Amino acid sequence: MRSVASREPFQAFLDEHRAPVLAFLRAMVGPVDADDCFQETFMAALRNYESLDGANPRAWVMTIARNKAIDHHRARARRAIPNEDVPDVAAPARPDRDPELWAAVGELPDKQRTAVALRFAADLRYREVASAMDTSEAAARRNVHEGLRKLRERVGKESVR
Amino acid sequence: MNPGNGLERLLAAGNGVEAAAAEAARRFAEQAALEGTAEVAYSTIDTPVGTASVAATSRGIISVGLPNRDLDEFLAGLAAAISPRIVEAPGTMDVARRELDEYFSGQRRTFDLPLDWRLVPGGFYRKVLRATARQPFGVTATYGEIAAKAGNARAHRAAGTALGSNPLPIVVPCHRVIRSGGQLGNYGGGPELKKWLLTLEGAVEE
Numbered sequence: 001m002r003s004v005a006s007r008e009p010f011q012a013f014l015d016e017h018r019a020p021v022l023a024f025l026r027a028m029v030g031p032v033d034a035d036d037c038f039q040e041t042f043m044a045a046l047r048n049y050e051s052l053d054g055a056n057p058r059a060w061v062m063t064i065a066r067n068k069a070i071d072h073h074r075a076r077a078r079r080a081i082p083n084e085d086v087p088d089v090a091a092p093a094r095p096d097r098d099p100e101l102w103a104a105v106g107e108l109p110d111k112q113r114t115a116v117a118l119r120f121a122a123d124l125r126y127r128e129v130a131s132a133m134d135t136s137e138a139a140a141r142r143n144v145h146e147g148l149r150k151l152r153e154r155v156g157k158e159s160v161r
Numbered sequence: 162m163n164p165g166n167g168l169e170r171l172l173a174a175g176n177g178v179e180a181a182a183a184e185a186a187r188r189f190a191e192q193a194a195l196e197g198t199a200e201v202a203y204s205t206i207d208t209p210v211g212t213a214s215v216a217a218t219s220r221g222i223i224s225v226g227l228p229n230r231d232l233d234e235f236l237a238g239l240a241a242a243i244s245p246r247i248v249e250a251p252g253t254m255d256v257a258r259r260e261l262d263e264y265f266s267g268q269r270r271t272f273d274l275p276l277d278w279r280l281v282p283g284g285f286y287r288k289v290l291r292a293t294a295r296q297p298f299g300v301t302a303t304y305g306e307i308a309a310k311a312g313n314a315r316a317h318r319a320a321g322t323a324l325g326s327n328p329l330p331i332v333v334p335c336h337r338v339i340r341s342g343g344q345l346g347n348y349g350g351g352p353e354l355k356k357w358l359l360t361l362e363g364a365v366e367e
Binding site for chain 1: 168171178179181182183185188189190198203236240245246248249
C-alpha cells in the first residue's frame, strides 16, 4: 500500500483512458461485447492500481484490455458447439460504418489485429503498442504494417478512398 | 499517422466513442463504489453559492467540500489520506446528496447521515467536533463554549484550530461557532460563506 497512496484519484485515470480503451475493445470484440470487456478491464485496473507504479499508464491499461479481449474470445470458443464452424476470432461487428473493413480486421492474426487496433482505434504510439503487447518497437511496427498490407489486399482500393 | 492514407484514416475514424465511453465509465464507477472495490465515492452538488462536493466510504460521509472548493485538491487530499481508489458515483450517494440539497435550499435543519470520523484526529480535536455536531440549527456558540463542552473551557484557541481543520463542514456545523464579541470569525469557505450559512439558518440578520 506504500506506493498507492501517492497516486492520482482513479476517477482521473478512468476519465483519461476510457475512450481509447473502448475504441480498442470495439475493434477487438465488437461493440456489444466491448462493453463487458470495458467493465472487466477497469475493475481489474482498479484492483491492481498500485501495480501501475512506474509503468506507462496507457500501455498498462491496454495490456489489461487486451487480456480481457483474449479471455472473451476463449470463453466464446468454449461456449460454441464442437462441430459448428467456429472462427478463430470473433469478427468485430461494426454496424455503424465500414463493416467490411472491420470484418477484415477481425480476421487478421491475433498479433496484427491487436497491433492495428492499438495503433489506430486506440491511437497509441508505436512505443506504447510495443509496451502493451510486450514486444519490441520494431516488432510492433512490423505487426502494424503487415496487418495494414493484408487489410489493403482484402478490402480493396475502392473502399479505402 | 499519415493523413494521406485512406485506410489508416478509416481505421481511426468512426471512433466517435466518447459518449459511449463516458456512459460505460459512469456505470463502471457506480458498480465499483457499490461493491466496495473503490474505497471512496464522491459526488458534486449544486448549491445557491456554488458547487459543493461530498465523499463517502463504506462507513459513511468522510469529507465535505464547501462550495467552490477546488475539486482536484479535495480529491487529492482524499487520495493521500485514505486511498486513490476514488470514483465519482452519485448514484450510491443519493441520501447524502438529497439531504445536503435540502439543507442548502432551506428545507432541512438536521442531517441523518452516518459519518466516517477517520480524518479527524482523536483526543481533544475529536471532542470539539463531536460537540460541534450537536450544536443546533440556527443557534451559535462561542469558541470558548465549544471548548468547555469538549472538556476544557480554557482551550478556546485549540478549539478554533480543531474547527479550522474540520473535514466535515456543514454536517458538522462549525459555521455555528463564532467569536465571543459577536464577530463571526474565520471559516474554511471564507467569512462571506459563514455569514450566508448563518443567514440561511436565521441566526444572523441579513
